[in-house]
Structures are given as C-alpha cells and as structure tokens.
Amino acid sequence: MWRTVSFVERVEVEFSGNLLNQAMVLGDVDNDKYNELVVGNIDGDLSVFKGSSVTPWRKTSDLGMITCIGLGDICNKGKNNLVCLTAEGWCYIFDIRPEGSSEFLKEDESDVDIRILKPAYTQHLPANSKVMLIADTDGDGQTELVVGYSDRVVRTFRWQSGLDSDAYSTGQFIQHQKWQLAGQIGSITVNSCGEDKPQLLASQPGGTLVTLLQGTNIRIEQPHIEHSEESTQQSFVYHPLGSCRARNKEVSTVIVGGIKRERKEKDDKASSFYALATLDGSLVLVQSDKTESDKIVWSLQVDHQLFSLHKLDVTGNNREEVVCCSWDGQTYIVNHSREVVRYQFEENVAAFSAGFFALPDQGNVPCFVYATFNNRIYIYYNISLPEVESTNLLTVMGRRDDTRQLLARMNIDPKRTDQLRQLYHWVLYGFHGKT
Template identity: 30%
Template sequence: MVLCVTAGNIAGLDEPWILALCADSHCYAFDATYTEKSNTINSFEPRSPSNKDKGQPQVLKMVHHQHLAYNAKDICLVNTENSCDIAVAHSDRVVRLYTWCPADPATSSECYRGKFVILIKWELAGQVNRVDTHRTLKWGTLLVASQPGGAFAVLQRKFEKYKDNLAPTLVYYPPRVGNTRNMEARTWIVGNVRSRQPASRASEKNSFIGADSSSVLAVCMADGTVIFIDPTADEDMHRVLWCIQLRVRGELFALSKVNLTGGDTDEVCVCAWDGTTFVLNHRKEWFRFPMGQSCQAFTAGWYAVEPGHNEPVFVYTTCEHSLLIYYNLNVKNIVEPSLSGAIVADKELADQIREKMNVVQQMPQALWIPNERFARQTFMYDFMQFVERRCRNKVHFSGDYHRLYAWSIADLNEFWMAVFDYCGAIDSAVPMDSKPAWFPGCLTSYTENVLRGGQPDDIALYSCRLLPNCIEAVICYLATSSIGAIWSSASPDFGVQSVIQRLDMVKPTVLFAVTRTVYRGKMFDQSEKVRDIVRALDPKPVRVVFIPFLELFHSAMTLDGDSVVETPPDGNCTNSRNVQVISGQLYLRCRDQVDGKLRPVINFVPNRITTIGTSAKWLAVCEERDLKPGSQYSLKHLRSILSTGSPLAPRSFDYVYREIKSDLMLGSISGGTDMIGCCVGCCPLLPVYRGQIQCRLLGMAVESWDERGESHVDRKGELVIARPFPSMPVGFWNDPDDARYHEAYFSKFSHIWSHGDFLELHSKTEGLTISGRSDATLNPSGVRFGSAEIYNLIEGLPGVSDSLCVAQSNAEHSDERVILLIKLSDSSVTEGPLPDDVALNIRKAIRSQLSPRFVPSVMLSVPAIPYTLNGKKVELAVRRLFEGHPPEQAFSKESLIDPSVVPLYVKIAQKLYPWS
C-alpha cells in the first residue's frame, strides 16, 4: 500500500523524480519525464506519443528501488542551496534525513545508479505525525515535525555532545492551545504558507517578498483545531498568529496549502472524513466546501488539468475508490462581500441603488446654524483671512472651514507656523525657519504665553470656592513651569497607595498638598494621608538631562502606570491661545458645578460669561433633575457650551437647545490628557447636528480605520491620527527605549497614532460621532482610569482569585458603568452575587486606596475569567457582549484559551443588558 508520494529534483539531474513510500518501508523512484516506451534509457528527450499510442496509459519508468529503515510513515523533500534531500518519518519516533549518493561513474555508466544514504537521525520524545519544511531568512530551511496534541519540533542540522556521543539538536514547541480535547490527537503541519501579516508583526528576519510579506506555519489537529504559527517570533506570546476551532463531523485528516485566490498569499485547506473541506487564510477568513462524499485521501495544489496550464485544484480519493478532481475554482474572495458592505465602501454604488429604489437620503436637521454676521466676527474666520494673506492669496477658502482643514493637513509646517504667528506667541530666540520640524530654536515660556493679553494688574482667574481644582493649584502650576521645573499631579481623593504609585516614579523634590477637600458638601481631612505619602516617598531628587515641561498620568494606565512627559514648544503653548483666540472669547471661572444641592455654574452666567466648559455627565444630571435655566435667567451673553469627558448623548443636545438656550453653539469636544488638547471638536463657522461632533480640528489628521488599517467613512472604526502633531508626548517617564510609549500608541497600527476611541465619520454633515472607548480604559461619569489599577489592588484581597473589570454603556445613557467580575478562591461558589464580606472588602479597598469614583456599580462572582492564547484578559470582547453585541461578533472564540466560558458570559450579559 502506498502511504505518500512526493516529487522533485532528487538526483541532481535537473529532471524530476517521483518518490512513492509504501507501508513496508520500500521506496520507489520514477522518472517523470518519459515512459517505458522511450527509445533509449539515456535519452533525456521526452517522447511525444504517436497516434497509435494516444488513449493508451503511459507507464512511468521506475529508476530506483530501495528498502529504507522499518516503520516509515511519511516523506518530504528538503531543498537547500546545494542539494535536495528527503526526510522520512518513522512510527518509532525517529526522523531520518537521506541524500542521494550516485554510483561511481567508473563502475557504472547508467546515470540512475546509486542509493539513498542516511545523513542525520533524530530521536524524538513523542510520535511523529508528519514532516515538512519551512524557509526562513534567519535560519535557512527548517525541517519541522508535527506531534500529537498540536505540538511540533524543529529538527536542526547541528550537533551537540550528549554523554559520549554527538547528537543532532531539536527544539520542541509544546501544544499552542489549552483547549485540546485529546492530547493524543494526530497533528499535521505544513510550512511556507505565504501570508501578509500586519506591519507590526512583520520583521526583517521573517519577511520574504517585500517588506510586509512573510511565511508562516499551519498546524492542523484531528479534533478540528487549526493554528497559524510564526516560529521565528522572539517571544512565545507572539508565535501564535491565529487559532480557530472548526466544527467537524468525525475528524480532520488532511492538510494542504494552495494559492486559491491569486496574488502572493496562500490559503490553507483542511479536510474531514466526510469530505467537508475548509479553506482558511491568515486574515482570519474562512469558508466551508461540502464535497458530499466520504473520502480517505485529499490534497490541494496547482496542477495541469489541461495541458500547458496550471491552476488550483482539489483532489479527493473517495471510500468508493473514486478519484475526484475539482478544478476551474473561481474564488476571488474567501469571504463573500455583503451588499451592505459594498454600499458602505462604494458611494457611487450606494447612490445608484438609492436612485433605482427612489430612496431620498435625508440630511440630518441642524440644531444651530451660525449666521453670516456671527461667523465673520469669529476669530476662526479672522484666522482664515490671515492665512490667505500670509500665503499671498495662493490659497482661497471662501469662508469654508473644511477647505481650511484640508489645507492644514496637507501643509502641516505652514499651518503650525501660521498658528504660532497668529497667536502672537512670545519667543525670545532668533527668528525661525519657514519650514521647522516643530519650531526649532524657539524659546518660549508657557506661563508667559498663557498670561499674555492683559495688563499686569488685571485679574487673570476668578475663584469662588476652595476645591482640588483651586486657584492655589493653578498658581503653583504656573510658578513651577515658569522656572522650568517638572509639574506632576494627583487628585487629593486618591488613596495613599494610588498617590504613592504615581509620585514614586518621578521622585518629587517639592510636594504641594491640600489638607482638606470637599466632596458632595462634606469636608474630608487629608492631613494624615499627606503624612503617609511623605513617609513613603524617597526624598532623593532625580537628575534629568532633558528638561521636560509637564508630566501627566493618562487613564489607560497598566501595572504601575504610564507617566507621560510633554515639552515645549508644542501645541500646549499655542493651544491655550487656540481656545481663547481662534475659537472665540473665553473667560475662565472656577466654581463648584454640582454639589449635594446641585448648584450649577449657570447661576453665574449673567455675569457676562460667554462660554461654559462642562461635562456630558453634568448636562445629563441637569436634565434628570429637570433644571430649566433658560426660563430662570437671562442668558443673552452665553454663546457656547463645550462638553467633554465622555460622548454627549443625543438627548443632551435636545435638552440644551430646549431648556438652556436655542441660539448658541453646543460643542462636544474630545482629545486626551496625553496630547494636552483636542483632536475633534467644535467650530463657530459650522452647524451643530444632533449627537454629532462638528468637525476634525485644524492640523489633526483624524481618520477612522478598520482592523486592516484602511480608512473609511459612515461606519465605526478606530480613531487614528495619521500625521504628527506638536503636542505628542515626548515619551513615558522611565522608558528610555520608548517601548511602553510605542506599545501605548503605535502597536495597533505601525507608525500611526491609535487613540483608543470608536469613531464614525459622517459623509453628509462632515461631522463625526465617538461611541466610546475602543480599548479597556474605564470612563464612568467622565472619570477615566485603567482596569489595571483595580486588578493590582483587589487581586491580593482574601477570597479573590482573579478578576475582570469592564465598562458598560448603551444608547439610552450618556454615561457608562463599571462591572467587576470576581473569580473567588472558594471554587464551590460559582455564578451569582458576591458574598457580603468579599464585596465589602473590595468596596473599602477601592474607596480608600484608589478613589470613591472607582467603585464598580455591579459586582458578580464567576467561575472563570476569559483569557486569550497569549495570556491577556479579554476585556473589550466582554464589554461588547455586555453592550448588546451578538456573541459571534463580540468574541473570537478561536483566540481564547477556554472557549467554553462564552456561554457563561452570554448568560450574564442577558441579565445585565440593557440597564436602566
């Protein structure tokens, strides 16, 4: 019985041989170029069959026969630069490498005389299911052997001394998944699967054709598991590129690769005993082909079904001893594109369909439209005229903000120079070049610029009450920046451990602290907390060669947190003027916005304040408490309300224009602490549409990208900033090689800033909508914090074994709530409410050590926490599930260590969604 067949230039005669390995370990070699009816053995010209021969089977000439070592089960060719060897796997856990050794020409004139001789023999610790090769630039051609349970070994051609002998070396790779139902399941492996990994994964050492082209291994198990592996990855967590668990009847028994869709990538084909064939690729796409007959052999590849033309084919041997060949396979895409997807991607197609169906797409109704007189009085319009004059009328905007925005992105250098000059920033250095990197040679003082514009005896800031955001804090901040020192801050309501965790990284020399704080009308003494912090801090000062300007802690902290370093001259020294000058007048005023009695800042609007900056949560609370300031006060001077902290709900737009004032600009703005500003926001030249942010801000190349890194509109995607901007962080504190900095912003898309928000750009209004965070940052009531802060604190408490902290929001709420899932140390307690003592300890710890605002709204016990194959908690997928997404859209089961947890979380989601 023939076990397997392979072909190649084995004898080094530039003529292909076909090798057939039989169950009795006999190996037969056939010359594939001519048959027994050839005129002479030594003729290398293939004979064209005569008319008499046509229709008769052509018998290949057997040129060699040899009995190899016993128990042979699989064979493959190992092509190197100088030879073509064969590797034979044996059922006694041995792999042997043979090479062709021709006979001495002096003793034999026949070119086929010779034999296969053993070069290397590897003895493995487990059974060998299949052998194959995999080419790499780093290590050349690797010989890989699959083993039961999803494991494989790399067989190396180098020797190490073992006891008194030299033995060839092996590198074992254990099973890559933890959900294998049978650790003895047969495993197949195929190498050289051409793929195009994301740029962040591709590297010089594993690329082949082009900078982003690479080759991976595919591993298939009988239980339906298929894994794509990069064996050259430096870290074990990066070796598994993708894993999927297929649902099959019986078992999988065959694995092949084929270039089915064309281009420079390969697809992987696996077949089950019932003939069902699955085709997969590295992009996590797959489809199923039900062949319809039980089969016992399968292969896929490019073959010449018709003379002179190779094409992809599927070949099956059925249990009825029939040979079925499927060819003329016209597969352009693994995933058939849907009509809705095509409409979104192709605007012309969408318009044609609407025209045929007589569908009129309504323009959203604007809630506020600036009149021409108002627009011409704004600083934005004045800046537009300034740019036209500066460019000597080479650019013309005609009052169109979107034209101005497009110019600001196309010519970043000229734009930022124009902003610098228009704002009149104070510069004590020599004049700058007209095309600076970011203002080289410019020496500015943040304090000097933020206080310019008035007389020395003018009041710069009003304070009505002492709060953590108090006037003393502003004075200390400006004084620190004026001498070039570093300013770092932490909220007084943080717990001792949380403050120490942040300040211990920067080793402060001088500490400003408040002794009392007020929250919801109650006074809290902070004196003892300050003493504990001072005792715990290391008093040694830090010597910093590069003098930064401002140090901030952003909300996506992991482990001990990321301290973001900023430096001038950057967007901050101009953004402070951008807000005041370009966007319009702004009088700053500090006031307690909402206390126990909800005394809103609107009470003070009659004092000629033109702009109010607030949060989406505050506006929602005002609506819930049925406040109607528009009917109680004269708000004729109020021209704009700016909202930030979290996405502004559509119903809050209705509330503002109904109960506060109908003739004002409601600007929902968004940015980040790490960029010291906004990337999307408001513009006094544009209309306001319900639920939408008006525009992308000047100089900020904001786009919405899908997972493949392609820009799109009218559907949600990742908010990215595709071009640099001045207020990008210089780096993270104590991150000399920028590893954490790049991981935070550039790991998702290489060289592109990924902001962590879900964004949808609207083609009709040219506005946009942010629907929440795309990463695991939690943001209840506009207070952002990282889940790692919760994990670090509670997972050391008695009774807590593991935890998962996620946020939940829905369309009915402008806020989100935090849900904490706990795996208890007591395994007898499964799904349900937490025991009272555990819940109390968690609340106390979070309230005292972190902040009362961090206490979760819902806490439940669960028997298991979901993890990915590379050991990360599955936060985003659980959040999507809790926000109403179907399980198949929320979870990628193939990436989970234990996919059986999905039904459990579906059950929990049904109880938690929607929430009221």
C-alpha cells in the same frame, strides 16, 4: 458567519484499492511544466493521471504496500523524480520523460496504450515509513529526502551520485541524520524564518510540534544496515503552543509550513506562516520569528475530524490560504485574517490533496482532489474564489473606479446607501415600488 460554496466542475477517475493520505500527490512528474496526479494503494499499484483522461497515463504494480509518494529534484539533477516508499522499506525512483510539452490524453481516447512504469533505481531503506518530505531542509541548495516512521523516528537521506552521475544505478541514498521523538509523527514540513536557514518541523500529538535541529551529532552511514550503532541523541526544540487548546492531548496532528503571507514592505524578509490541524477539530495559524517565540495568529475550533492539511492560493492574490479536510468531506478554506469558506464533499474521504493540476487549454489550475472509499477519485478544478472574506454588493461596487464615474453622471451620491440599494435592485431585478 462562515460562507458555504459549491464546487461542481470535476474530473472523475477510477482507482481501486485502499490508499493512505501520503500516497496521493500533485506535481510535475515528467518535467513538461504541467502537473499530474499520482496515487498509490496498499496493494502496490501506482498510477499517474494526466489531463482530462479518466484512464491512467502511466502505471505499474507489485511495488509493495505503498505508504508515501513524493515529487522533487531528489537526485539534484535539475529535474523532478517520482519517489515511492513502501511499508516494507523499498524506495523506488522513477524517471518519467514527457511525450510532448502540450500533449494530453482526451476523454474519448479510452483505447490509448497505457505505458508501464519501470523504476530507474531501487534501494532498501528502514521499513515502516509513515510520512515523507522532499525539500532543501538546511539551506545548502541541495534536496534531501526526509522520512518519518511509525516508531517515532525521523531520518534524512541524501543522494550520493556514483562515478557516472547520469546513471541512477551507480548512486545511492546515504543516511545523514536521525531524530528519536517522543510522540507519533503526523507530518513533516519546512518553514522559512526570516534570513535564517529553513526550519525542519515535525508535528506531535496534541497540537504540538518540534523543530529538528541540523548540523549536530551527524553520522553518515549506509541506510540498509538495520542494527548499526549510530548516534540517536536528540537535537530538537519542542513547541507546546499551549493556547491551541486541543481537546485531547494525545490526538494526532498534521502540519504544513512555508505559507506565503503579505509583505508589508518591499524589503520585508519576515518569516512565513505555518499551520497545525488536529483530529479533534483544532486549526491554528502560527508565525515563527527568529527573534521571538512562535506567535499564534489565530486559532479555530470546528466540529469535524481534520486529517489532511494543505496550503493553496485559491484567490490569486499571491497569499496562500490554509486548506484542511475532514474524514466526512467537510473542507475549510481559511485566510490569514481567519475568514472561512466551507465546502461539503458528498462522500467520506480516504485521502485529500490540494494543489495545481493541468487541464487541456487551461494549464495548471488550483484544484482539490478527493479519494473516496468507493474506488473513485474526484479532481475539482474550478475552485478559484474572488475572495474569502464575506462581503456585499455595495462594498464590491464601491471599489471600482468606473462605478464612481457612472454614479457621478447620474447625480447619485455614493455615500447614500439607500439610493445605491434602489439602483442595484432595479439593475438586477427590475424596479418595483416608489423611487
């Protein structure tokens, strides 16, 4: 039996225009250790929302059709940069600096002067980007830019600094490797597999995926050369995951990796989980092991079209739950034991994200972000749950040491559930009836 929860506390901001799911991200834009929300639309407008303000903290426009937004140490300078990709092939790097480590905009400061963002660097890459990932994909300690395109190609880029390492204008992105896949790319992620190097994974239609192998057939070249004679020999491993049982073998699929799981021993270096979700309602949690084939931990079938998949620790137990959202706003929170909590958002959803967002006097808190088709974005920030599992009052109180001490004083046997029910009923509602 799935539990249903209700989230109420939220911040509502206005952002007009159509946006893609990859063009909304949560992260620390200005390196002040407080997370912001960044969104971009297909008209080229980019806005950064900070704190509880309903107006953008930073914004710019006329960038092109924004398809992907990412945050990370893309230039390997020890700080985050905002990266924006457009369908026309333009890549923008923004270097945003904080105004103060604890400075937030208040709701009543509607007349605040919004500063206009200017790119620190611009470069033309191959056009028609669809998904993007900023991460260390090969375990060398350096961050790469991984881009998936609508023509089923995946490319990795590395930032090459110029003579002046502090000046963006002297550097450039260099293409490092390329893969040509058989199906449309839903999303790209990195997963940990024990002590081995990270696995670079790309989702494929029908609830399947491929591992993109690195270090073979590498040819470094200038990415702006459109018709180069680069090697396109495939170097990947296909994972069919046959028990996924996707109802449509061509249905679009998204993936998220690196999901934290419980360690059985202190020196346990086992792999993390990754999850897959399909548009026809299949959700799968998988464990990847370096010595064994992928093991499906559980699979789930729902009657909603799942399009956005994330990981987030909503219980504070250092284990990340799987969070997925459907087009009609139905949101699922699933733990590693397959217990499910549902939340129904009130409108249809154009884009969804889950992560941490900073609020005044609270710091970074878990949140869900829903972008609607009515030019509104809702940030739900009070979403923490004590646990995902369904439980009852007897079980919860039985875990507390002070409960056992109080029961002993009242000469009540903690194993007598009938007595406990009468006691808790009296405490909560007053006692009516015989003892």
